[in-house]
Amino acid sequence: WEKVIETKPEYRDVLLRLALLNWRIFNNDKAEEYWQKANNLDPNKEEVQKVGEIIFPVLP
Numbered sequence: 001w002e003k004v005i006e007t008k009p010e011y012r013d014v015l016l017r018l019a020l021l022n023w024r025i026f027n028n029d030k031a032e033e034y035w036q037k038a039n040n041l042d043p044n045k046e047e048v049q050k051v052g053e054i055i056f057p058v059l060p
Contacts, residue, residue, distance in 0.1 A: 018034040
């Protein structure tokens with residue numbers, strides 16, 4: 001997924017997938033970074049908001 005982002009940095013769905021993958025391995029800083037990028041691209045997208053709801057309750 002990281003290689004896809006290198007070539008297509010505005011690919012929102014991959015950014016969200018990377019956010020969730022990093023969250024699952026407790027890499028919260030990276031999870032937040034990827035989510036913020038996706039949110040900046042499409043802040044009103046329901047999927048972006050759902051991923052944010054999953055990630056942010058567990059971030060310190």
